[in-house]
Amino acid sequence: MSIQINRQKCVGCGQCMEVCPGTLIEKEQGKAVMRYPRDCWGCASCVKECPVGAIGFFLGADIGGNGSVMTVTKDGQILHWNIHKSNGREVTIDVDRRSSNKY
Amino acid sequence: MSKDFQVRRITTDVLIIGGGTAGCYAALTLSRDTELSIVIAEKAHIKRSGCLAAGVNAINAYITKGHVPQDYVDYAKKDAAGIVREDLLLTAAEHFNEVTADMEQLGLVILKDENGEYVTRGNRNIKINGENFKPILAKAVQAQENVSILNRVNITKLLTKDGTVYGAVGFSLEDEAAYVIEAKAVLVATGGAAGLYKPNNPGFSRHKMWYPPFNTGAGYAMGIQAGAEMTSFEMRFIALRCKDTIAPTGTIAQGVGAKQVNSRGFVYEDKYGLTTSERVYGTVKENQLGNGPCYLQTSGIDKEQEENLLKAYLNMAPSQTLKWIETGELPGEQDVEIEGTEPYIVGGHTASGYWVDTNRETTIHGLYAAGDVAGGCPQKYVTGALAEGELAAKAIEAQLAGNAKVSNEKADQTENDSSKKAVSSSEKIKKYIEVQAGQEIEAYENILSDHKSSFTAEELEEAMQKVMDEYAGGISTHYQYNEKQLKLADEKIDQLLALADQLAAENMHELLFVYELKERxxxxKSLIAHLRGRKETRWHSFNENLDYPETDENYFKYVNSRLVDGKLQIILRDIVKEGSYEHTN
Incomplete structure (x- = not known):
């Protein structure tokens, strides 16, 4: 369970660094870098905070991950959770922040 | 090379250590009610720090229509086999609905029916979108003028003298600076402790755990060292979770009515009982009997239910949704495998923490506790943490209003001998805490100084988790232990404590790692003493003592502890029945 930050996409705004509850992200040469990948809780706070969808969330191989990566893009109150599957398929689930969980 | 710390000195009316749910709500209450100056010291950033970083699935403690707060007390009491503080449960429960309404005002989305009534989930829960619970709360706190927020400041020591707190010392994670904060009252709201035991996923995903891995028991450790009394550490919490992702099971169990079944399709939950600990215990036993793996029976749910589950998990534990999509095995097609986690020490689900009076004041005068760090009040969950933050804030307001009155009276009698004595004693206290603060800062400098350590903090953490796992009832021993094992665990933790004193750090983040290890x-140490102190098995799995496998009514008591002259003393206290509780000894 951890994140990977796309260096090309990262705009160096630092919002992911601010919000990480473990202070695990640092800046190197103007770009965010995941400094302690093994210490990530998997809360996805940074994934949701990133304004350019540069942070990918993945499951470690030890918990069944096989290389799929999830990013978030925002459209007002709608969060688009984009899952890029390792087989090349894409799945997007939209969640409206104004709607409650049904369960 | 010795580091020269910059020392930042702050004087405030109220210091709140930990800006999670309870700490933030206490700050909000104080700032709405008073003009007091309030400082929050938070080791991360209050926007997403604490238990609610990813979100929360529901409000799990709410007094639904047709129920009263006492019903909640009765439920929690039964679930914990009587070892609860009814005064704490009742006062928290009386505020569940009011704090929920306040959060809705602040922007929390709560599901309502066509009549505008909250939609309930079972008897005590209501449905929400809890994804941005913490940012909503943090934003409200940030808008208050009399609250100063110190993000990335890690507090390591309480400044106390003669059983009264005067402030705290910590360090910045951003630069080489120490903070000495003097306060008239201090609220500790640092949460519980994760990472004591070897986790479910000890490798790359070691932090994919139920409880925030950044909650390292700092508040407990500081309190223990300052001589505060603690309660019920032996009532460990073990969560029943979705395998690997350690995502919640309640949403599935309550949301789509999924039962716990073993690999033979047998519904085993009725066989072992339905209390929180029995649900875990049943799963452990079924695995031991060769009937594993165990599952929540979701196969057969319809597409709409499936989609709702996928969305609900994105709002609190997105790894589970990713897992479903990644494997292509959606919950309608395949049951969800479940497992028990490693044990944690918390006051929000079970009852471990500071021994407080009804006002949430600890046994140290002026030091209050709220949320997971406060003991005696299990199943308080999020609304209970908010309620305790509010209750502690109100008690602090009353204490400081009382102090102000006394000091005004003193000012009116400046010629009075007793007031001169008071001035000289306050100078003595100032000097004493200055020395304590200096010693703590020197300790930071020593850890950061250029010296060799045989081990790293990470290596000692692994060693600690192995000891706790094997000798103090971790996953690998099915949460069971005996007296001999506990004795060994105690000796081995002592060895690790000695090694931890030699640790070195190269930067402020490594300094944090050293302190987090020491806290754990x-x-x-205290946990082992508590497990040894309860010579019975009161809650299966949570405290499963193989030398004393039965419940013993002689232990229908609280197991409390206090550090006296460097030694942990166990105190067995009688159950507090009703009414309010004040510290007497």
Missing amino acids: LIVC
Whole structure:
């Protein structure tokens, strides 16, 4: 369970660094870098905070991950959770922040 | 090379250590009610720090229509086999609905029916979108003028003298600076302790755990070292979770009515009982009997239910949704495998923490506790943490209003001998705490100085988790232990404490790692003493003592502890029945 930050996409705004509850992200040469990948809780706070969808969330191989990566893009109150599957398929689930969980 | 710390000195009316749910709500209450100056010291950033970083699935403690707060007390009491503080449960329960309404005002989305009534989930829960619970709360706190927020400041020591707190010392994670904060009252709201035991996923995903891995028991450790009384550490919490992702099971169980079944398709939950600990215990036993793996029976749910589950998990535990999509095995097609986690020490689900009076004041005068760090009040969950933050804030307001009155009276009698004595004693206190603060800062400098350590904090953490796992009832021993094992665990933790004193750090983040390890070791020491103190098995799995496998009514008591002259003393206290509780000894 951890994140990977796309260096090309990262705009160096630092919002992911601010919000990480473990202070695990640092800046190197103007770009965010995941400094302690093994210490990530998997809360996805940074994934949701990133304004350019540069942070990918993945499951470690030890918990069944096989290389799929999830990013978030925002459209007002709608969060688009984009899952890029390792087989090349894409799945997007939209969640409206104004709607409650049904369960 | 010795580091020269910059020392930042702050004087405030109220210091709140930890800006999670309870700490933030206490700050909000104080700032709405008073003009007091309030400082929050938070080791991360209040926007997403604490238990609610990813979100929360529901409001799990709410007084639904047709129920009263006492019903909640009765439920929690039964679930914990009587070892609860009814005064704490009742006062928290009386505020569940009011704090929920306040959060809705602040922007929390709560599901309502066509009549505008909250939609309930079972008897005590209501449905929400809890994804941005913490940012909503943090935003409200940030808008208050009299609250100063110190993000990335890690507090390591309480400044106390003669049983009264005067402030705290910590360090910045951003630069080489120490903070000495003097306060008239201090609220500790640092949460519970994770990472004591070897986790479910000890490798790359070691932090994919139920409880925030950044909650390292700092508040417990500081309190223990300052001589505060603690309660019920032996009532460990073990969560029943979705395998690997350690995502919640309640949403599935309550949301789509999924039962716990073993690999033979047998519904085993009725066989072992339905209390929180029995649900875990049943799963452990079924695995031991060769009937594993165990599952929540979701196969057969319809597409709409499936989609709702996928969305609900994105709002609190997105790894589970990713897992479903990644494997292509959606919950309608395949049951969800479940497992028990490693044990944690918390006051929000079970009852471990500071021994407080009804006002949430600890046994140290002026030091209050709220949320997971406060003991005696299990199943308080999020609304209970908010309620305790509010209750502690109100008590602090009353204490400081009382102090102000006394000091005005003193000012009116400046010629009075007793007031001269008071001035000289306050100078003595100032000097004493200055020395304590200086010693703590010197300790930071020593850890950061250029010296060799045989081990790293990470290596000692692994060693600690192995000891706790094997000798103090971790996953690998099915949460069971005996007296001989506990004795060994205690000796081995002592060895690790000695090694931890030699640790070195190269930067402020490594300094944090050193302190987090020490906090955990101190909590382990107390936990082992508590497990040894309860010579019975009161809650299966949570405290499963193989030398004393039955419940013993002689232990229908609280197991409390206090550090006296460097030694942990166990105190068995009678159950507090009703009414309010004040510290007497």
